[in-house]
Amino acid sequence: xxxxxxxxxxxxxxxxxxxADYWLNADADFLIGMGVDLKKVxxxxxxxxxxxxxxxxxxxxxxxxxxxxxxxxxxxxHTNINNIVFGDHATMHLHLWNTANRQKGIGTxxxxxxxxxxxxxxxxxxxxxxxxxxxxxxxxxxxxVGFEFDKKYTTIPxxxxxxxxxxxxxxxxxxxxxxxx
Numbered sequence: 110x111x112x113x114x115x116x117x118x119x120x121x122x123x124x125x126x127x128x129a130d131y132w133l134n135a136d137a138d139f140l141i142g143m144g145v146d147l148k149k150v151x152x153x154x155x156x157x158x159x160x161x162x163x164x165x166x167x168x169x170x171x172x173x174x175x176x177x178x179x180x181x182x183x184x185x186x187h188t189n190i191n192n193i194v195f196g197d198h199a200t201m202h203l204h205l206w207n208t209a210n211r212q213k214g215i216g217t218x219x220x221x222x223x224x225x226x227x228x229x230x231x232x233x234x235x236x237x238x239x240x241x242x243x244x245x246x247x248x249x250x251x252x253x254v255g256f257e258f259d260k261k262y263t264t265i266p267x268x269x270x271x272x273x274x275x276x277x278x279x280x281x282x283x284x285x286x287x288x289x290x
Contacts, residue, residue, distance in 0.1 A: 115215065117222040120175040120187070122164055127184050128175070129156040131206045132269075144241035146271040168230060169195055176226055178205070178219045185210050188223045190231070191267070198235040199227060202267070203247050211246065217253045224254070224285060234282050239266045242274040251278040255288040 120128075132140075132150055140147060151159070163173050175189035186206045190199035203220060205211050227236055240247035242261060252258075256278035265272050 114181050115218050115222065116179040116182075117176050117188075117219060117226065118179070119226070120160070120164055120177055122161065124175075124177050124184060124187075125157055125160040125164070127206070128160060128187055129153050131187075131204065132156060142241075143244055144266065144270045144273045144275075146269060149269045149271075151269075174199075174227075174231070176223050178223075180210065180215060185215070186219065188220065190227055190236070192237075193231060196232045196234070198237060199231060199233055200266075201227065201236055201238045203238070203240075203250065216246070217250050220250055220254045221289070224280070224289060228282060228285050236280045236285070238278045239264070239275040240278075241266075241270075242276050248276055248278075254280075255284055256280045257284070 133153055133156070137147060140150070160175070163171060163175060166172075168174075171193060173189055173191040174193065175187050177184050178186040178188065186204050188201060188203050190201050192198075192200040203216060205216050224236070227233055237259075238247065238251055238256060240251070242248070257280070259277040259279045261274060261276050263272060263274050266275050
């Protein structure tokens with residue numbers, strides 16, 4: 110697989126239904142394995158409303174910011190940041206939608222292509238990622254793209270999650286520039 114067939118771009122209105130489908134049609138065991146509390150997954154209408162608002166909000170005012178991952182011009186996943194403090198830090202989330210695209214190195218390449226959007230557009234000093242400690246895929250990916258382990262602790266890492274142990278990873282702007290420039 111050539112990385113030229115992999116693309117990252119900002120979310121557009123046409124992508125909203127795909128993200129809603131991902132959350133609403135995913136296998137329950139898969140979601141639980143990511144640390145999702147199934148009772149907290151919003152309705153389709155709520156997801157569409159929230160994502161539409163995100164698409165239409167100015168960059169500096171965004172509470173969340175999503176990127177679409179493409180392989181051979183097909184949307185295959187997304188990444189987003191939230192907990193954004195413009196000019197300082199944000200928290201990143203990673204989602205490959207189909208099992209056929211997982212465990213092939215695609216996610217690692219797409220995360221690398223996503224980092225400039227986050228660091229440059231939001232002038233970040235630090236990017237965090239807090240995957241479920243029992244979910245090996247994102248933890249392995251973060252090491253490969255240059256994140257450093259910060260700590261392991263128990264929290265509710267997001268609005269859709271149950272309380273869980275997470276691994277907190279961080280990538281400083283200095284290390285980002287070292288790895289990618």
